[in-house]
Amino acid sequence: MDALMIGTIIKILIILAIVSAIAGFGTYIERKVLAFMQRRLGPMHVGPYGLLQIVADGIKLFTKEDIIPQNANKFIFSLAPTITAATAFIAMAALPLFPTFTIPDSLPLIGGAIVPSIVADINIGILFILGVMASGLYGPLLAGMAQANKWGIIGSARTAVQFLSYEVVTGLSVLAPIMLVGSLSLIDFNDAQTGGIGSWLIWQQPVAFILFLIAGFAETNRTPFDLLEHEAEIISGYVTEYSGLRWGMFFIGEYTNMVTISIIAAVVFCGGYNDLWFISGWLLFILKVVFFFFLMLWVRAAWPHVRPDQMMWLCWKVLMPLAVVNILITGIVVML
Amino acid sequence: MFEQIAFYLFSVLTIGLFLITVFSKNVLYAMTSLASGMVLIAGFFFLVGADFLGVVQLIVYVGAVMALYAFGMMFFNVTKDLKEKTTSNIWVMIIGVTVALLMTLMFGGAINPDAIYASLPINSSMTNPQAVGMALFTKYLVPFEVAAIMLLIAMIGGIVLAGKKMDKSLTDAEDEKIQPKDVK
Numbered sequence: 001m002d003a004l005m006i007g008t009i010i011k012i013l014i015i016l017a018i019v020s021a022i023a024g025f026g027t028y029i030e031r032k033v034l035a036f037m038q039r040r041l042g043p044m045h046v047g048p049y050g051l052l053q054i055v056a057d058g059i060k061l062f063t064k065e066d067i068i069p070q071n072a073n074k075f076i077f078s079l080a081p082t083i084t085a086a087t088a089f090i091a092m093a094a095l096p097l098f099p100t101f102t103i104p105d106s107l108p109l110i111g112g113a114i115v116p117s118i119v120a121d122i123n124i125g126i127l128f129i130l131g132v133m134a135s136g137l138y139g140p141l142l143a144g145m146a147q148a149n150k151w152g153i154i155g156s157a158r159t160a161v162q163f164l165s166y167e168v169v170t171g172l173s174v175l176a177p178i179m180l181v182g183s184l185s186l187i188d189f190n191d192a193q194t195g196g197i198g199s200w201l202i203w204q205q206p207v208a209f210i211l212f213l214i215a216g217f218a219e220t221n222r223t224p225f226d227l228l229e230h231e232a233e234i235i236s237g238y239v240t241e242y243s244g245l246r247w248g249m250f251f252i253g254e255y256t257n258m259v260t261i262s263i264i265a266a267v268v269f270c271g272g273y274n275d276l277w278f279i280s281g282w283l284l285f286i287l288k289v290v291f292f293f294f295l296m297l298w299v300r301a302a303w304p305h306v307r308p309d310q311m312m313w314l315c316w317k318v319l320m321p322l323a324v325v326n327i328l329i330t331g332i333v334v335m336l
Numbered sequence: 337m338f339e340q341i342a343f344y345l346f347s348v349l350t351i352g353l354f355l356i357t358v359f360s361k362n363v364l365y366a367m368t369s370l371a372s373g374m375v376l377i378a379g380f381f382f383l384v385g386a387d388f389l390g391v392v393q394l395i396v397y398v399g400a401v402m403a404l405y406a407f408g409m410m411f412f413n414v415t416k417d418l419k420e421k422t423t424s425n426i427w428v429m430i431i432g433v434t435v436a437l438l439m440t441l442m443f444g445g446a447i448n449p450d451a452i453y454a455s456l457p458i459n460s461s462m463t464n465p466q467a468v469g470m471a472l473f474t475k476y477l478v479p480f481e482v483a484a485i486m487l488l489i490a491m492i493g494g495i496v497l498a499g500k501k502m503d504k505s506l507t508d509a510e511d512e513k514i515q516p517k518d519v520k
Contacts, residue, residue, distance in 0.1 A: 073362070073364055073365075075365075076364055076365070076368060079368075122387055123387060123463055123464060124387045124388050124391050124464060124465065127388070127391040127392075127395070128387075128391050128394075130395070131391050131394035131395040131398065132394070134394075134395060134398050134399070135375060135394065135398045137398075137402070138368075138371060138398075138402075141402065141405055142364075142368060145364055145405070145409060146364060153409065156405075156409065157406065157409055160402055160403070160405060160406040160409070161406075163399070163402055164399065164402065164403065164406075167399060171395075183463075184388075184465060
């Protein structure tokens with residue numbers, strides 16, 4: 001085994017550990033932020049400021065009975081949560097999570113090694129991420145169809161509708177920045193925005209940025225578009241029959257996808273991990289990602305749900321024509 | 337070495353999954369194995385360095401099979417096994433012989449490796465998407481445009497066929513207009 005492979009395996013393990021922890025911590029942050037916006041206190045009882053609530057929830061999830069309904073298709077029913085969780089982490093493989101850094105010389109063995117903070121810098125990075133995240137929607141679809149429950153079937157029907165609606169908008173909205181940068185690699189996106197705030201792609205592509213954010217919210221099932229598990233209409237949609245750890249895997253997948261969308265928005269539109277004035281790049285990058293994560297929670301507190309027909313209307317009749325017009329204008333500008 | 341292991345793993349998995357697609361009586365198993373087989377085929381593209389085509393395979397077939405699931409959901413009870421209607425034996429024989437003939441022809445090509453060559457070999461000076469773009473917009477421009485027009489026609493046809501009453505909202509209409517009540 002050569003050094004590259006060992007390094008890759010270490011990186012994979014670190015990303016898995018940290019992002020899973022973030023997914024757990026995200027639930028706490030979400031409850032606290034929602035509570036703050038709704039003038040409540042949120043979790044307070046377990047530990048200081050309810051911080052140990054994550055541990056308590058974790059213990060509860062791990063020790064709960066794992067129920068499989070009688071008429072369900074057992075194999076597909078057990079497979080579905082794995083798809084959601086696995087694809088969410090596979091998508092992370094092509095994401096830059098940090099600036100390239102050098103390990104200090106003082107450390108033994110590995111000192112002085114230059115570490116690019118991306119597991120695999122494939123030259124079609126952003127398409128790969130979007131494709132893998134799209135296949136993650138098979139999790140909710142199969143879960144709903146396998147559980148022999150009518151709410152589940154409605155949930156998976158909504159999954160198909162939502163997927164076919166937003167996927168076009170995601171692809172088309174990202175296409176315009178791709179045309180400007182001329183590459184599909186996220187590293188190239190970052191390197192194209194080295195010249196301070198003025199060179200961020202968000203100023204050249206404001207329409208594409210907003211379209212991407214809206215489609216990203218639909219992709220991660222966040223609130224204006226969480227048709228799949230809309231509790232007031234269809235109980236819990238595709239997760240109605242799930243309990244314990246399998247339900248937790250859906251949750252981890254959803255929060256990982258939120259982190260992924262935040263990172264894509266930060267790298268593609270908001271300057272990536274470049275240094276700005278005196279702030280070093282890694283700190284700024286984390287701040288950007290945290291901001292986009294916070295934005296998702298903020299929107300959840302501020303906006304009501306939409307109906308499925310409203311979402312289809314929005315995606316096909318408003319967002320998609322806007323995206324096409326945006327691409328046309330970008331193309332004309334690039335040609336001139 | 338890793339490439340070979342991955343190739344044989346992908347081959348076995350893909351063939352196995354597509355066999356399940358053909359032989360399974362359960363719609364859910366058939367469609368799930370079809371979807372996973374399509375995703376695994378993308379793995380072959382990644383193995384030979386055609387990253388772009390691999391991702392296109394992934395994106396296109398994930399969406400296409402998802403639409404198939406939607407129809408499966410509407411037509412069948414997916415948690416139960418499906419009883420297939422027995423068709424006439426003549427058709428089974430005709431299809432079987434045709435498939436056997438096709439397989440013979442396909443494997444016959446591999447016996448003479450000189451007969452197989454790349455009409456547009458990989459150009460290492462270009463990245464993947466550039467190479468695909470060059471091939472599509474120079475040598476295969478006419479088929480590409482014809483395919484685009486055919487897809488456009490199919491799309492307009494679909495909208496015309498399905499969208500006859502689209503200006504009236506079914507949500508706002510009275511129940512009786514959609515489904516007349518039974519006369520008691």
